[in-house]
Amino acid sequence: MSKRKAYYASKVKRATHMLFYKRHKKPGVKGWELRKVLGSDYPKVLKVLDDYLKAMDLQVKTVFEEERQIEKPTLEQLDKARFFVTLRGELTPKEAKMVGWRIDDLAGLAITISHIISKKGKAPRKEVEELLRNKLPGWKVGLNIDRYVHYGYLSQDENEQLYLDWRTRAEVDQKALIDLLLRAEG
């Protein structure tokens, strides 16, 4: 193995440990943490790791502070961003069940997220509850919303307004979701 390859192999290992294992309350690692451990060429290390993960249907996902994807981020923007390892492809409904989600809860999450997106990223909790009550039993609606908030998909302010939170930004392609829902035949 060449010196250069060995150098990156050891860095990729460190990056894997940092990204896969939960270090804080929230999963993922901040760019500046990666820079501290891996050095200033950490974006390159992450690129190598991302290539490795492709074969396993996983990817390194970057979530910027600016709440939108950035084509050519600066080092400062990368330092402030949070990096995660997420699934690259799709889960089947059966697999979704295996990762701990019931079909009802997942449908509720999809409806909630798409409704908030259509309302410019903010919707009153009461309105979302009403929407979910159409298809979910009443007693479950409040519990489900609390669960989405707890997981970090949503956040709620003191006026009971719901917003999309960090986990939605990391896991959900918002534009693709709306496009797919509008194109659905239902």
Next chain:
Amino acid sequence: MQSKREREKVGREKLQNIVESCRSVEKRSLDPFLIDVSESINVARQYLPEWEIPEDLCLDAETIHQLASVIKLQSEWVKHRSTSLYTDPFLLEEKLERMPKEEIVGTFLKIWCPIVELEQISLHSLAEAMRYWESLLPLSERWKELSPAEVEAGLATKEELVEQKILRDKAFSEELEDLWRELKAKAKDADGRISYWDFVGAETYEETVDRAFMTSFLITYGYATLEIHPLEEQVFIKPHETPEAKVGKKQLISVPIAIPVEEWIRWKNGEQK
């Protein structure tokens, strides 16, 4: 023809309605274009010459402020509509209503990329934990019980309360009168006035602060007055023969005089002017 009073009343109601509508648009995330901003501004402009009292002018300002917030919301609305993320919420709601749960989930799973997180114990962390456990002191040693000293309840005497500065040994007015008499006596020996520091200064700093506090009442209640020479940086205190009621005759001003420890030490050492 409406009287001025009636016009004012109608105007107030109209402005209050505008403010309420703007607030409900903001609070309930309603379509900001429900508010006819140009018409509302015309209403505000129409009634502006009627307003005379501050409350009405405040209402007018509040109306303009709320309308500005609505204009901001309208601009955000337009910006959002021009982005690729814009979707008509009603269209989407209708779509979701018609879609079976399974289809919604199927669609969501196409774009959902859940985060991979692992939590696992390793041999290294187990060994680390064991080392920590071994070096950890037992709880009985870490949380040694602190037995609070038992204090018997009892009655406090007046002397004790005076000692703890909870009570004064004389009535306030009595103390003020004594201080006034002392000031008059000291000022008589000088030329009818005495340097502020020479009067309030005492053996201890605490006593000095206490005298300064009482002296401020002497001045406020008209028992004495201050003579300030800003260029020389000198302050004198002059007693009155009889207390003077100042309110209504002259304009009263507050004179803050700091009593820092350093100044007191300088006075004690005779360095004060």
